[in-house]
Amino acid sequence: MSSEGEFVNRDYVFVVNPTGGNGRTGRDWKKLLPLLHSRLGKSWNVREALTTGPLHAIELAREAVQNGAAAVVAVGGDGTLNEVLNGFFKDGEAVHPQEIQAGPRTAIGLIPMGTGSDFARHFGWNVNDMNQAVDRLVVGNKRKMDVGRVVLVDDKVDRYFLNVASLHLSAKAGARVAKYKRLGNLSYVLGAIDAFRDHQNRNLKVRVDGGEWQAVPDVSAICIGNAKYFGGGMKITPTADPFNGKLEVVTLRDFKWYDFITKMHTLYAGSHIQLKNVSKESVSTIEVDEEMEAGRREVYVQADGEHIGFLRASFSVLPGKIDFIV
Ligand SMILES: Nc1ncnc2c1ncn2[C@@H]1O[C@H](COP(=O)(O)OP(=O)(O)OP(=O)(O)O)[C@@H](O)[C@H]1O
Numbered sequence: 281m282s283s284e285g286e287f288v289n290r291d292y293v294f295v296v297n298p299t300g301g302n303g304r305t306g307r308d309w310k311k312l313l314p315l316l317h318s319r320l321g322k323s324w325n326v327r328e329a330l331t332t333g334p335l336h337a338i339e340l341a342r343e344a345v346q347n348g349a350a351a352v353v354a355v356g357g358d359g360t361l362n363e364v365l366n367g368f369f370k371d372g373e374a375v376h377p378q379e380i381q382a383g384p385r386t387a388i389g390l391i392p393m394g395t396g397s398d399f400a401r402h403f404g405w406n407v408n409d410m411n412q413a414v415d416r417l418v419v420g421n422k423r424k425m426d427v428g429r430v431v432l433v434d435d436k437v438d439r440y441f442l443n444v445a446s447l448h449l450s451a452k453a454g455a456r457v458a459k460y461k462r463l464g465n466l467s468y469v470l471g472a473i474d475a476f477r478d479h480q481n482r483n484l485k486v487r488v489d490g491g492e493w494q495a496v497p498d499v500s501a502i503c504i505g506n507a508k509y510f511g512g513g514m515k516i517t518p519t520a521d522p523f524n525g526k527l528e529v530v531t532l533r534d535f536k537w538y539d540f541i542t543k544m545h546t547l548y549a550g551s552h553i554q555l556k557n558v559s560k561e562s563v564s565t566i567e568v569d570e571e572m573e574a575g576r577r578e579v580y581v582q583a584d585g586e587h588i589g590f591l592r593a594s595f596s597v598l599p600g601k602i603d604f605i606v
Pocket residue numbers: 297298299300301302331332333334335336355356357358359360361363393394395396397398461585586
């Protein structure tokens with residue numbers, strides 16, 4: 281009990297993916313835990329929760345939020361952060377502590393130790409720099425951050441994202457990156473080449489902010505950014521800002537395989553948005569479907585690098601929905 285008689289939970293729950301960064305996260309965690317105890321331990325209860333497999337981080341984070349933890353911190357890559365975020369939501373609603381407690385809502389944090397760690401790039405945080413990450417937690421500044429939500433109508437999937445969601449070529453590439461992850465950042469290039477082998481641009485239709493459906497021919501990829509980077513450092517949605525209450529949508533049309541070789545450097549620089557056949561818009565919601573329904577199951581959808589299913593999809597922003605430790 282605090283002096284005002286309020287119950288304030290002091291748990292900082294660290295959800296660790298020991299397989300992240302090709303096993304490096306597990307090795308580094310052994311050094312990080314004593315550092316957390318010595319630097320955070322006086323103010324907070326440091327709790328460790330190791331994942332045992334894919335999606336386990338969702339359950340671990342949800343349990344922590346239900347128990348009213350002060351913060352849940354993802355230790356790993358963007359995939360682990362995504363799963364931790366999804367533990368804050370259930371059935372389309374924010375999860376609340378099981379007992380009504382005074383005090384601030386559970387915050388979310390990140391110790392970036394993944395392969396790509398693209399979300400950390402948005403903030404210029406150094407990946408695998410434990411001291412910098414712990415400094416951030418010790419200072420404990422929080423900002424209300426926007427959360428992206430994607431609903432897949434056919435797959436009955438409801439998934440939240442903090443970084444970038446996308447569909448078609450980039451999403452298929454993301455799904456194929458996993459088998460090359462032991463090769464580090466090169467995995468993203470190999471995943472893209474792999475995805476291109478059976479890729480065809482597709483005629484889609486989109487509806488922005490509840491307006492009219494518009495046909496968009498020859499779509500290579502549509503990328504929906506809450507933050508700027510994906511694919512191991514590509515500045516794909518270069519004007520995205522997770523604090524502006526909007527999602528940044530970048531549509532790549534009619535790309536041929538050789539365009540990705542000759543124009544690859546523009547994706548890393550963020551200058552691709554000046555190319556012909558690339559458009560950008562700021563939205564609150566965007567719905568996407570096949571123009572002709574045949575072949576719908578071939579249009580992949582990913583969120584924060586995690587394959588989640590196939591079109592039809594609806595993406596929307598939940599402004600300021602989470603307190604992020606920045
Ligand atoms: N204990 C585990 N065993 C196997 N896979 C796991 C385990 N815990 C989490 N995962 C899965 O590992 C995948 C990748 O994790 P994570 O994002 O942390 O690392 P990464 O892929 O190296 O980094 P990045 O996503 O930034 O490139 C996630 O899809 C997650 O579901």
